[in-house]
Amino acid sequence: xxxxxxxxYLALGAASxxxxxxxxxxxxxxATTAPSAAAPSTAASEAAPSTSASGxxxxxxxxxxxxxxQIGITFYTGVECGAKAAxxxxxxxxxxxxxxxxxxxxxxxxxxxAKATNPQGWxxxxxxxxALISDIEGFMAAKQWTVTIDAPMSKPVELxxxxxxxxxxxxxxxxxxxxxxxxxxxxxxxxxxxxxxxSTTGVILAFxxxxxxxxxxxxxxxxxxxLLPTAIGIIAVIGKLLQHxxxxxxxxxxxxxxxxxxxxxxxxxxxxxxxxxxxxxxxxNLIGRGxxxxxxxxxxxxxxxxxxxxxxxxxxxVLSTVAVAQGQPGGGRGVVRxxxxxxxxxxxxxxxxxxxxxxxxxxxxxxxxxxxxRPHSAPASWSQAxxxxxx
Amino acid sequence: MSEETLTETPPMAEPxxxxxxxxxxxxxxxxxxASGNRLMxxxxxxxxxxxxxxxxxxxxxxxxxxxxxxxxxxxxKVDNLLSIGLNAAQIMVLAMGMTYLIGAGxxxxxxGQSLILASVLAAKVMVAVGGTPEQVAADQYPNLGxxxxxxxxxxxxxxxxxxxxxxxxxxxLRLSSFIVTLGTSGLAYGIALVLTxxxxxxxxxxxxxxxxxxxxxxxxxxxxLALALVIAAIMWWFLRRTRxxxxxxxxxxxxxxxxRAGVDVNRHTLRLFVLMGVLVGIAAVIxxxxxxxxxxxxxxxxxxxAIAAVVLGGTSLFGGVASVGGSVLGSLVPVMxxxxxxxxxxxxxxxxxxxxxxxxxxxxxxxxxxxxAT
Numbered sequence: 001x002x003x004x005x006x007x008x009y010l011a012l013g014a015a016s017x018x019x020x021x022x023x024x025x026x027x028x029x030x031a032t033t034a035p036s037a038a039a040p041s042t043a044a045s046e047a048a049p050s051t052s053a054s055g056x057x058x059x060x061x062x063x064x065x066x067x068x069x070q071i072g073i074t075f076y077t078g079v080e081c082g083a084k085a086a087x088x089x090x091x092x093x094x095x096x097x098x099x100x101x102x103x104x105x106x107x108x109x110x111x112x113x114a115k116a117t118n119p120q121g122w123x124x125x126x127x128x129x130x131a132l133i134s135d136i137e138g139f140m141a142a143k144q145w146t147v148t149i150d151a152p153m154s155k156p157v158e159l160x161x162x163x164x165x166x167x168x169x170x171x172x173x174x175x176x177x178x179x180x181x182x183x184x185x186x187x188x189x190x191x192x193x194x195x196x197x198x199s200t201t202g203v204i205l206a207f208x209x210x211x212x213x214x215x216x217x218x219x220x221x222x223x224x225x226x227l228l229p230t231a232i233g234i235i236a237v238i239g240k241l242l243q244h245x246x247x248x249x250x251x252x253x254x255x256x257x258x259x260x261x262x263x264x265x266x267x268x269x270x271x272x273x274x275x276x277x278x279x280x281x282x283x284x285n286l287i288g289r290g291x292x293x294x295x296x297x298x299x300x301x302x303x304x305x306x307x308x309x310x311x312x313x314x315x316x317x318v319l320s321t322v323a324v325a326q327g328q329p330g331g332g333r334g335v336v337r338x339x340x341x342x343x344x345x346x347x348x349x350x351x352x353x354x355x356x357x358x359x360x361x362x363x364x365x366x367x368x369x370x371x372x373x374r375p376h377s378a379p380a381s382w383s384q385a386x387x388x389x390x391x
Numbered sequence: 392m393s394e395e396t397l398t399e400t401p402p403m404a405e406p407x408x409x410x411x412x413x414x415x416x417x418x419x420x421x422x423x424x425a426s427g428n429r430l431m432x433x434x435x436x437x438x439x440x441x442x443x444x445x446x447x448x449x450x451x452x453x454x455x456x457x458x459x460x461x462x463x464x465x466x467x468k469v470d471n472l473l474s475i476g477l478n479a480a481q482i483m484v485l486a487m488g489m490t491y492l493i494g495a496g497x498x499x500x501x502x503g504q505s506l507i508l509a510s511v512l513a514a515k516v517m518v519a520v521g522g523t524p525e526q527v528a529a530d531q532y533p534n535l536g537x538x539x540x541x542x543x544x545x546x547x548x549x550x551x552x553x554x555x556x557x558x559x560x561x562x563x564l565r566l567s568s569f570i571v572t573l574g575t576s577g578l579a580y581g582i583a584l585v586l587t588x589x590x591x592x593x594x595x596x597x598x599x600x601x602x603x604x605x606x607x608x609x610x611x612x613x614x615x616l617a618l619a620l621v622i623a624a625i626m627w628w629f630l631r632r633t634r635x636x637x638x639x640x641x642x643x644x645x646x647x648x649x650x651r652a653g654v655d656v657n658r659h660t661l662r663l664f665v666l667m668g669v670l671v672g673i674a675a676v677i678x679x680x681x682x683x684x685x686x687x688x689x690x691x692x693x694x695x696x697a698i699a700a701v702v703l704g705g706t707s708l709f710g711g712v713a714s715v716g717g718s719v720l721g722s723l724v725p726v727m728x729x730x731x732x733x734x735x736x737x738x739x740x741x742x743x744x745x746x747x748x749x750x751x752x753x754x755x756x757x758x759x760x761x762x763x764a765t
Contacts, residue, residue: 104689110733116730117461
């Protein structure tokens with residue numbers, strides 16, 4: 001789902017970029033400055049005026065050949081939908097084709113065939129980083145502006161290379177999860193785990209553990225982006241339960257729950273802690289491992305890394321749980337020995353938002369762009385929720 | 392074992408059908424049933440002729456269709472037709488060996504994976520001989536000539552080695568070549584992946600791409616296509632004009648009869664597999680030269696494509712009838728179809744289906760035509 005919906009943006013971005021290049025008489029200078037897939041709508045809107053200008057004068061559709069890398073998989077179906085939508089929008093005569101496998105020997109005949117049609121622009125999935133260099137150099141020399149997508153070339157001979165933005169992908173997936181209620185389902189599932197629903201601490205623990213595990217294999221940012229709707233879902237569910245039991249006013253805002261801040265904190269902490277667990281958990285691990293291997297000549301295997309990281313992760317997880325669960329009503333006190341961390345942090349969520357400040361900083365780091373409220377994510381204002389007057 | 396012995400030895404057992412025996416024999420050394428032989432010979436030739444006509448019709452059809460779409464018959468541009476040949480070159484080379492093997496009643500399903508292994512070994516040799524790791528990483532190859540020579544030799548030897556292994560298992564252990572080569576394909580692929588950790592070999596000299604893979608002889612003829620056509624000519628000559636070709640078809644027609652005629656069937660089969668291996672090595676060189684890279688994730692359907700080309704060309708899957716010319720044309724058909732469909736902007740999913748349907752129809756009509764002829 002993530003790749004698929006992203007694919008559309010990717011194609012849209014790519015198509016509009018080629019278009020911008022094909023239409024601009026200055027030789028693609030405007031296209032090189034066009035934004036990447038991260039902001040496809042901007043790219044499209046920038047490209048649009050140039051299209052209508054040149055399209056209006058000539059009335060001819062711009063011919064673009066699209067050689068996809070692996071048609072038949074969801075990702076490229078998404079790319080296809082996006083490319084065709086963009087083609088319609090910008091009056092492009094799009095020749096969409098692609099190889100069945102990610103195989104340069106399947107891609108070549110397609111490129112050669114499309115060559116005969118003399119397109120004005122190309123979008124190519126380079127199924128080999130080296131093999132297509134001379135071809136693309138030829139296209140560029142012939143002013144058939146070429147954009148590569150989904151994989152890089154070994155030399156930057158093309159106009160622009162566009163690849164998936166996993167952060168945006170995670171965001172899109174998160175928005176979709178929230179919109180279609182998957183998040184709520186997942187939240188119910190977590191709350192339903194044996195022992196979890198009995199106390200807020202249980203919820204925090206379970207949620208933190210899941211965040212950790214996911215983050216161990218997925219990038220930290222993507223994990224947060226994916227689990228954020230679930231977290232909001234959990235808070236909403238707890239709020240509803242409280243309303244149902246009559247513990248709070250009917251118009252009670254679930255975002256004012258103390259446990260809400262704790263779950264959000266757990267999300268941030270858990271993602272960072274879990275990211276350490278495996279070499280692939282976050283990029284610094286791989287870089288660090290590479291440096292260590294280079295310096296010492298020792299190879300660190302996946303499991304060696306994990307055995308090393310597991311105790312550290314466990315310790316950090318326990319500490320962060322203690323820190324977060326501290327100050328929770330009810331269950332929180334059962335876990336945390338009273339006064340253990342008194343010197344560290346004061347459990348006053350309402351008045352002195354020190355931890356929130358820290359958490360907000362932490363989250364802002366991860367969600368530079370997510371803070372803006374989205375129309376379809378109802379509780380999107382969560383980031384402003386904790387003690388907003390204080391800042 | 393001489394030709395005379397083959398023709399003079401009275402058949403101890405009745406060959407399966409007169410048509411099959413006629414297929415491998417030539418008029419000058421097969422006095423008995425000469426008229427049937429001539430008929431079969433002409434018919435065998437006719438398959439290639441029909442295929443050639445089909446290809447011309449296909450080209451004209453796509454030419455007209457592309458002219459309607461683009462205002463000029465872009466499909467029939469010389470560049471486009473030659474690029475079709477160039478893209479068919481690898482399968483063409485493989486189909487040559489496959490023609491012999493299928494003609495002799497065997498199959499080789501390992502060609503694609505052997506090709507990967509051969510190209511990986513060749514690439515490793517090229518990079519290792521080309522210069523020190525620092526030099527090759529900086530695009531400098533002090534021993535370029537030697538590196539490429541040794542690389543090409545490695546590819547051919549590696550291919551021949553796998554062919555030898557296939558042949559030895561088939562002849563010594565008496566297993567079906569279908570299963571044996573299925574097994575060795577896994578073996579070759581596994582070794583290639585172990586050697587490379589599934590990553591392509593880096594720093595293969597670009598010069599091989601400029602000097603051969605992307606080279607156009609006389610300014611228009613792609614060098615790999617020229618090589619494939621030269622190989623095809625040699626293979627055609629061997630099949631039609633030498634004892635080697637005769638025995639190949641004799642074995643495919645009736646193994647029993649060949650043994651009784653004194654042909655060392657095992658040794659000949661072994662040679663055929665090694666020949667296939669050598670051609671795999673050559674195809675591997677073409678692969679490296681075209682891409683300036685190995686392609687360890689590709690080539691999964693090479694053997695099936697080669698078999699399809701061979702069968703389309705009129706070679707019998709049951710052995711005994713083989714046509715090199717037909718295989719050359721057969722290897723062009725799928726590429727021509729795909730090329731035309733891309734130019735006509737047919738949805739790619741339909742393209743797969745169309746190629747498949749036309750393959751079946753072509754073989755069906757050929758078979759019907761032959762049945763009617765006999």
